[in-house]
Amino acid sequence: MDVQHRVVILGAGYAGMAAAVQLAARAGRRDGVQVTVVNAQERFTERMRLHMTATGRQLAELSVPELLEGTGARFVRGWVTAVDADARTVLVDDGRVLPYDTLVYGLGGVADTSAVPGAEDHAYTLNSAQDAELLADRLGRLRGGTVVVGGSGLTGVESAAEIAERYPELDVVLLGRTEPGASMNARARAYVRAALDRLGVKVRTGVEVVKVRPGGVELAGGESIAADAVLWTSGTRVSPLAAVAGLTVDPRGRVVTDAALRSVSHPEVYAIGDAAAIRQGYGVMHGTCQGGMPTGVHAALSIDRVLRGKRPKPFRFGYYHTPVSLGRGDAVVQFTRPDDGPRRFCLTGRAAVRYKETVTASPWPTYGRMKKLPASGAFWPRGGRFTRVRDAG
Template identity: 75%
Template sequence: MSAHHEVLVLGAGYAGMAAAMQLAARTKRRDDVTVTLVNGSERFTERMRLHMAATGQPLDALDIPGLLDGTGARFVRGWVTAVDADARTVRIDDDRVLRYDTLVYALGGVADTAAVPGAEEHAYTLDGDRDAELLAGRLAGGTGTVAVVGGGPTGVETAAEIAERHPGLDVVLLARREPGAGLAAGAAAHVRAALDRLGVRVRAGAEVVKVLPDGVDVADGEHVAADAVVWAAGTRVSPLAAAAGLAVDGHGRVVTDRALRSVSHPEVYAVGDAAAVGQGYGVMHGTCQGGMPTGVHAALTILRTLGGKRTKPFRFGYYHTPISLGRNDAVVQFTHPDDSPRRIYLAGRMAVRYKETVTAAPWPTYGRMKRMPASGVLWPRGGRFTRKGEAR
């Protein structure tokens, strides 16, 4: 390891930004550590608000280099095309090669359009700002049928938002299970009632097997006609980790130890959707709720390692599942640490206010990380920001 330590963070999503900002805040007065953040765009993508952008609602332009300004961290714009884990280098799309001593791998997931024939060619996704803009342009006419495939939170939020913003559109939600199936009974009933109120036609038990230019085919042989198809049925991760020789699970996620280090390459940390992070209840699933804490923990572990201290295990429990149902309705399901539903939930305007607070929290959190002293950790807990020193 060289005297000067190069930390490279790949991906500026929720987890990657948390790692980069925590590292930048804690090393800004050091000249022996360099933090570099690599991302394909200078704009931070608010994935939790993309269903709004897809219906033509403007989002704030959140500038990543501007946030990093003054921290000492460096920003490199570019799409990662290869990782050489043995040589400890990363190649980006303009053929630049970046070296690292420590890598934070935070290349998150995208819609799994490879799972069903035709989805890649004919379906819209909500993977980034450009995708949302394309869908917004397609929906601007305000007539016809839109099929949203996927009954999870992304599919429900997207179907509700389209139906509310474009009442002239016929919106059909195709899902294997009833929307809200993982929620408590009362919360699930509220979701279904809201979709009914908005005029969304729900087709539960529909397994889409092919996407065509004029709609989708389902497993029972029926063709569901649609002028536009939105794919929200599952995600996949980048194949770069597997190609680099990192140990991955069956979904291509980097398998980590309890400190979030790759089990095959301990100088590589994996966070967010890119990581297979084991907890007592199983492997974490990808959400902003879990992604940001992994980024913070990886940053703190890197700094502990550089300081010759022992690593600490990452522990995480889920707290809630917020789901928007248009601009005037929502459900917030509170959960047990393993993400199973508690009996308590919020619905209606109170849930809307809660959801908006949660959605708006990440970017201000990064700004507070930038301004905090090097000895503090700033983290949202229960809707409030808390500051504490790093545990010894």
């Protein structure tokens, strides 16, 4: 094929894969367009299930090349070490230089272990399947003791519940500044707290971890908590590559985009998922799979429109729900307004478990649908259902 336009997608997470499959199904079918996906590993990381991996549960082995099979997109395995925005090239750790005409920047966020001394060296994270497996190995060798989960956000809640249920002989302590489920309505928040109490999780809020040691954590005020393992889930950070490349970034290092998800400083670069600072009417989006996949789809649609000589359309997104597992047999789903504020309605118990499992599994049928995509629409999951979004030419 005589390549006339090279699209390079950095990162094969939920957003990157959505962009790759969607774009390859469209533009990749035309002569002269080459879609390349760069990722450090062939294994696809199911970030929504890493708290399960961390307790030793066996999940399906998903391969990025296999997920791309039949799309026409090519896969390059390697760590991205630099982006030259002026030369429009990407440098991979094995020395390869990948030129691009359009770049999709989807290098997602990881736990911010740099914010607290000792967290980088002494805390476990859920940044990857390998990281989660390291924690699973540690937990599997304990015959008692204490596990501290630093961060009372949703990842911390899911992890604490999963560990407590899987290893009832362990004392699980959840530490954070805010109440678990703080963004939910009163009923859902009370349900989360009751579930954690039932599982024996000791919750301490209004506290700040100031140091992680080999044998525990230190809190502001001087108190220490001994621990046989510390899991860090508090805060996220993104790769500094975008800032080093000269792209305009926000204070957290995320690429600042225009309404069509293009970099405001380099319009040939699209930013998606956790890597992007995307402003909507209610504010800047926060990173979730719920929002990440639609950004990937929209970037693909925008690139396809530009390749057809048309202008990209503005991205519009509203949140729909917040599903949280509370062990294998319990969950809560908080339905939300578009700005992510809680609605009055929520699901709990087995109904919430079924709902969340449907949502968690939804990327795979979505990608399959994208591979067979007609020219008129895109699919992504919404509330456990698939919503067709038409691109009106």
